[in-house]
Amino acid sequence: MATDSTLLEGLTDPQREAVVHHEGPMLVLAGPGSGKTTAVTRRIALLLERGVSPWSILALTFTNKAAGEMRERVRRLTGGRDTRGLTIATFHAFAARQLRMASDRLGVPEDFTIFDAADQKAAAKQAVIEAGLETSNWPPASVLSAIGQAKQQLLGPEEVERNAGDFYTRSVARIYKAYQKILKRSHALDFDDLLRLLATALRDDASLREQLGSRFAYLMVDEYQDTNHAQFVIASAIAASHGNICVVGDPDQSIYAWRGADISNILDFESQYAGATAISLGQNFRSTEHIVQASSGLIAHNESHRARTLHTELGAGDRPILFASLDEHAEAKEVVDRFKRLHDEDSIPWNEMAVLYRMNAFSRVVEDAFRTAGVPYLVARGTAFYQRKEIKDAMAYLRLLRNEADDISLRRIINVPTRGIGGTTMDHVERFAARHDLSLMAAIRRRSEIEAISRRAATSIDRFLAMVDGWHRAMSASLMMPSLAELVARVLDESGLEKAHRAKPGGEEDTERIANLQELVSAAADRDALQDVDRDDQMPTGLEVQLAAWLEAIALVADADTIDPEQGAVTLMTLHAAKGLEFDAVAIIGCEQGVLPHSRAFDDLSQLEEERRLCYVGMTRARRRLLLGRAMSRTQRGIQERQAGSQFLDEIPPEAVRVLEPEDPWASASRVRLDVHPGQPVRHPRFGLGRVVRFGRRPQGATVTVDFVEFGARTLPAAHAALEPTDASDPAF
DNA sequence: ACCTGCGGGTTTTTT
DNA sequence: ACCCGCAGGT
Numbered sequence: 001m002a003t004d005s006t007l008l009e010g011l012t013d014p015q016r017e018a019v020v021h022h023e024g025p026m027l028v029l030a031g032p033g034s035g036k037t038t039a040v041t042r043r044i045a046l047l048l049e050r051g052v053s054p055w056s057i058l059a060l061t062f063t064n065k066a067a068g069e070m071r072e073r074v075r076r077l078t079g080g081r082d083t084r085g086l087t088i089a090t091f092h093a094f095a096a097r098q099l100r101m102a103s104d105r106l107g108v109p110e111d112f113t114i115f116d117a118a119d120q121k122a123a124a125k126q127a128v129i130e131a132g133l134e135t136s137n138w139p140p141a142s143v144l145s146a147i148g149q150a151k152q153q154l155l156g157p158e159e160v161e162r163n164a165g166d167f168y169t170r171s172v173a174r175i176y177k178a179y180q181k182i183l184k185r186s187h188a189l190d191f192d193d194l195l196r197l198l199a200t201a202l203r204d205d206a207s208l209r210e211q212l213g214s215r216f217a218y219l220m221v222d223e224y225q226d227t228n229h230a231q232f233v234i235a236s237a238i239a240a241s242h243g244n245i246c247v248v249g250d251p252d253q254s255i256y257a258w259r260g261a262d263i264s265n266i267l268d269f270e271s272q273y274a275g276a277t278a279i280s281l282g283q284n285f286r287s288t289e290h291i292v293q294a295s296s297g298l299i300a301h302n303e304s305h306r307a308r309t310l311h312t313e314l315g316a317g318d319r320p321i322l323f324a325s326l327d328e329h330a331e332a333k334e335v336v337d338r339f340k341r342l343h344d345e346d347s348i349p350w351n352e353m354a355v356l357y358r359m360n361a362f363s364r365v366v367e368d369a370f371r372t373a374g375v376p377y378l379v380a381r382g383t384a385f386y387q388r389k390e391i392k393d394a395m396a397y398l399r400l401l402r403n404e405a406d407d408i409s410l411r412r413i414i415n416v417p418t419r420g421i422g423g424t425t426m427d428h429v430e431r432f433a434a435r436h437d438l439s440l441m442a443a444i445r446r447r448s449e450i451e452a453i454s455r456r457a458a459t460s461i462d463r464f465l466a467m468v469d470g471w472h473r474a475m476s477a478s479l480m481m482p483s484l485a486e487l488v489a490r491v492l493d494e495s496g497l498e499k500a501h502r503a504k505p506g507g508e509e510d511t512e513r514i515a516n517l518q519e520l521v522s523a524a525a526d527r528d529a530l531q532d533v534d535r536d537d538q539m540p541t542g543l544e545v546q547l548a549a550w551l552e553a554i555a556l557v558a559d560a561d562t563i564d565p566e567q568g569a570v571t572l573m574t575l576h577a578a579k580g581l582e583f584d585a586v587a588i589i590g591c592e593q594g595v596l597p598h599s600r601a602f603d604d605l606s607q608l609e610e611e612r613r614l615c616y617v618g619m620t621r622a623r624r625r626l627l628l629g630r631a632m633s634r635t636q637r638g639i640q641e642r643q644a645g646s647q648f649l650d651e652i653p654p655e656a657v658r659v660l661e662p663e664d665p666w667a668s669a670s671r672v673r674l675d676v677h678p679g680q681p682v683r684h685p686r687f688g689l690g691r692v693v694r695f696g697r698r699p700q701g702a703t704v705t706v707d708f709v710e711f712g713a714r715t716l717p718a719a720h721a722a723l724e725p726t727d728a729s730d731p732a733f
Numbered sequence: 734a735c736c737t738g739c740g741g742g743t744t745t746t747t748t
Numbered sequence: 749a750c751c752c753g754c755a756g757g758t
């Protein structure tokens with residue numbers, strides 16, 4: 001290996017060691033900003049340079065964004081070299097592809113669609129009904145969480161049933177069974193199925209294990225601390241024959257235990273693979289000293305934290321600022337003001353700033369503040385567009401075109417827009433379908449056999465079928481085959497979806513929804529344009545296949561995937577979505593007990609520690625500037641409550657931060673009190689005469705409650721209530 | 734068949 | 749505060 005080239009330039013010793021590592025298991029413990037992506041991508045490039053076929057390299061990530069970035073950086077490092085066959089993909093996309101390729105062998109329908117969260121919810125609801133249980137006792141969220149847990153442990157419905165002792169578990173098993181039946185007859189898999197089915201196939205089928213193991217002779221797994229059991233099994237199986245597995249991660253950044261991530265996967269790596277090389281990347285190339293100190297000081301409070309030192313050579317930098325605002329609006333404004341200053345005075349571009357929060361619900365107030373300030377912002381919610389009602393409707397038509405067994409989609413759009421196929425008719429169809437074990441679409445196609453269906457409904461059904469079949473014919477036309485965009489436009493038009501929003505009977509048209517539908521056509525056109533580039537399966541593709549691939553890509557997008565650093569806008573996102581990203585300036589809002597840490601984590605130490613890691617992840621996104629904000633009062637779910645500062649703020653070493661004095665919410669309390677007392681008659685410029693009832697305290701300030709003669713009892717801010725003491729002999733009393 | 738208004742429930746985080 | 753399901757009216 002004389003010419004290991006420029007790939008080793010400018011690396012620290014541990015980084016270099018990781019990059020040159022050729023064969024055998026390797027664990028890379030990579031703290032925040034320690035250049036792990038650099039190490040991984042250079043290692044891939046070096047493997048290629050050493051003559052390893054791109055075909056035999058597999059790198060698995062969690063988000064498309066991470067995969068895309070890795071792909072891009074490898075491409076840059078390898079220059080013009082041919083990297084076809086190199087697989088860098090998310091676990092889910094990889095699993096979907098493998099399942100598709102081995103579908104007949106694995107007993108998976110070849111044309112399966114992937115159920116998104118909303119589909120899963122609908123299916124779960126249906127499953128509860130089919131299991132003969134009350135939907136009121138079985139909220140879909142908890143049903144799905146129970147099923148998801150089982151799936152991650154690779155347990156099928158039968159196994160859950162076999163191990164079921166109490167009524168609850170037995171019921172879960174029944175619902176699980178019904179749920180799988182629905183998925184099966186819908187030719188659908190959910191997210192967990194993708195991993196579970198591949199994992200069990202690899203576990204049970206030696207030849208498949210052999211096949212993937214020999215194809216992917218070099219395996220890399222990113223964010224290994226966040227792998228769940230199914231992902232662990234997949235990775236272990238692929239590496240079983242050759243042991244060339246390189247995992248990269250950081251136990252301190254494990255933030256997905258709640259969805260099954262098992263931190264012992266990374267902690268036990270060295271005992272799983274005897275003789276594994278372990279490398280720790282300890283230099284932080286991202287953040288300045290105070291930020292490193294503050295975040296390290298916080299994470300040291302975790303019992304599970306293994307002591308280690310991170311150092312930076314980027315200088316002391318500014319201390320992170322801790323501030324407390326009166327309420328969430330003031331907090332948002334504070335962030336906006338400070339960001340504006342950073343933009344104007346320190347020339348930090350908007351796209352180098354981010355606001356992070358614990359819950360998506362927090363984005364609204366921040367958005368409002370940015371909008372009023374005229375600062376460009378972008379909410380990282382990749383799925384938001386595809387979750388809009390009108391888009392979901394349109395997508396349901398497309399999904400039905402792709403997979404007629406998709407009952408959930410059919411149910412969604414059969415009468416949207418209304419075309420005279422209502423609940424009564426569908427009840428008959430459902431019953432017929434259940435009796436003959438058919439999908440709803442198949443049942444509709446045999447509508448002449450369903451006698452209960454009225455003449456009118458029958459005509460409507462025929463019209464619907466003619467429309468759908470017209471689309472099918474267009475799609476398979478060998479000449480004049482439409483593009484995806486044309487297909488979408490046609491569906492929007494002929495289904496009447498677009499028209500429904502255009503000429504609303506009430507009056508004005510819904511321009512926003514129409515614009516969104518147009519945007520869907522554009523998205524399809526983008527996909528059409530992408531078609532020839534960036535696809536390693538260069539098979540001739542019919543429209544059916546393109547549609548399938550597009551729908552799959554949409555099903556697998558994550559929130560973080562949409563972050564587009566090219567645009568000059570501040571990014572707003574959850575702390576979870578921020579993992580793996582970095583910005584010059586970061587603000588974390590809602591640093592309050594009950595928010596961060598979330599109240600649901602209070603009673604469990606391991607959950608509390610995960611919250612602390614979440615805070616740590618957020619803080620370590622910042623290169624130079626870090627703001628930690630909290631509101632002393634916050635309105636959540638319609639009720640305003642006092643908020644205590646997060647315990648995490650107290651755990652940060654005080655010498656590493658600058659604490660701004662909070663405004664005193666009671667400051668104005670004394671001002672009015674002198675002149676009036678409870679029971680005293682007063683006069684108000686607007687409400688007229690009344691009597692003081694009591695004084696109150698709210699986080700925004702002191703209040704005074706007055707019972708007005710004309711207007712009844714009113715609570716006013718004491719500071720601004722221009723009350724004049726008056727005489728009880730006033731004629732109005 | 735569809736719309737409207739009311740009441741009950743409420744998992745934060747996501748592939 | 750908001751979403752969802754259901755009852756009752758059009």
